[in-house]
Amino acid sequence: MTATLRLAWASTRQLFRSREVLFSMVVYPGFFLVLLVLFSRLQFETSQGAASLMDLWLTGAALLVVARGNGHAFLALIATYKSTGVLKRIAVMPVSPAQLIVAEVIPRALMGMLTAGVFLAGGRALGADIRLGPALLAVVGLAAIIVVTGLSVSFVIAGLTKSPADANALEGYVNFPLYLFTGAMWPVAAFPDWLQHVVGLIPYTGIIAAVRGVALDGQPLPAFGPELAIAAGWLALLFVAANRAYRFAQ
Amino acid sequence: MSVPQTVARPEPAPATGARAEAQPGVPAVEVRDLVKIYPRPGGGTLRAVDGISFEVGQGEFFGFLGPNGAGKTTTLEIIEGLRRPTSGEVRVLGVDPRRELDQVKRLIGVQLQAAWYFSLLTLEEMLALFGSFYPKRRPPAELLATVGLTDQRRAYVRQLSGGQQHRFSVAAALVNDPEVLFLDEPTTGLDPQMRHSLWDLLRRLNRDEGKTIVLTTHYIEEAELLADRVAIIDHGRIAAIDSPRSLIGTLDGLGHIEFATPRRIDNADLGRLPGITRVESTGNGVEPGSAAPATYRLAVSEPKAAVGALLDWSDRAGVELRGLEVVPGSLEDVFLELTGRELRD
Ligand SMILES: Nc1ncnc2c1ncn2[C@@H]1O[C@H](COP(=O)(O)OP(=O)(O)OP(=O)(O)O)[C@@H](O)[C@H]1O
């Protein structure tokens, strides 16, 4: 346990010494919010009513961007660990890949939560119809789950590929459908019925639905039990897969 | 030519339960019938390690000497638990790395041939982090002082020179004050001064602190100078294993006599002299009276007697010996004899 915490502290230190924190927590949310203000008059009409693009994206695409942004930077880092031999140097010591995974995930989950908070509070200040207070806490917690799921995906990708370049390419293919089908960009209600059931099984879809329910409609978090269960199932599965795929062995 | 294979191979000790300390009497390293087969790029397989057996006693300084691709790194990394053997048995202080890997990792220190580190942690932060994984550890400041990197303690690894990175790797291998230290070509790329100071450090660790050291090297003089015993490895096999002195002794002789003559003489005449075991000659003073000198290299078993006999013979035969030199035997001779290859590149 202490080894994991030590590693987590080391990776937090490294994170704050890199420029990434500045980009992911300040530059990128700022850019995204300006974009949303420009499109603030766009609306989606579905059978369940109208929703503004600003509200939809702040509670969908923005979170996915946080998750994938973290995942991307993280993938570059761990793919480099694998290809250069940092992972091998760690493997010399009595530390397991699972400990390394947990340690690298902790600071990123925290950063993802903070970034999600920045997004939502900023969006609210710019006129989005978002509830703050307890709802914000729930959303920030859900953001952590989204981010950690994204990091696990990155670990699996890094485990399946041999070089940072390969990892990057594979990640590109994984990312695109996520934006299209998870409801991040437009309401899942716009899909045909059968497709709505299918996309409900994608890791992020349920969490995005829960975020919207809590932040936009004021529903309680427990109302999204099935969605959260699916997300938790994915998280567990991905963690096991990541632990198996991402290790040094020859 | 015959070099005795030192084949002391009792049954490997049965793997024992978790212990943090070394048991007296158990060998530091036991390797038996180790084989590692790699797929060859483009088809086929490569027996990178081809049936290696050896033992390293506690407190011993053991050297692996072999050319590029001989299988040194592969053997070492199997012992360290980083690679899986195709077949064979390994014990480190009686512990089986395949069954109790973490226990083995606590007992050993490893310097990898090529190692990378976290890019945004300083040297002292990294050593503190690594040390925190072990129950027994050395303070970072002491480790850095040991390898002469105190001034760089706040630097990142990428800010170090190649030789300094090498030394940092050695420091990182010592964080847990290991019982057995594995070093994969630790002095390659070091300047002569640093090489000597690293040799001093390794000797101190071995003699004063009783650490077992297993080291691979390309440098024959390094193996000869440091190691109690040397294994000469080539094509994944151990060609010979013994103390440098005995290895040199088992060669045709203990040394060489070299000289040149203005005209060619019959190798057989020299071969009949006492104490001379083999004659090689080059140069073309073939016809009697030719001006081109021929040079001779005689392997000798008893240099004193051989030199005396040679001088008597040259007086009697009226042959002028130019540039007569007696060269003591070296590990390089053994290596060349066994592998037919020059090690230096
Ligand atoms: N992961 C691998 N996959 C395939 N072949 C490998 C692998 N690692 C090593 N080899 C091959 O196995 C042989 C032994 O390699 P090894 O690295 O053990 O040699 P070495 O004695 O350490 O050489 P050097 O002195 O150059 O470090 C080489 O022919 C090498 O090409």
Ligand SMILES: [Mg+2]
């Ligand atoms: Mg090697």
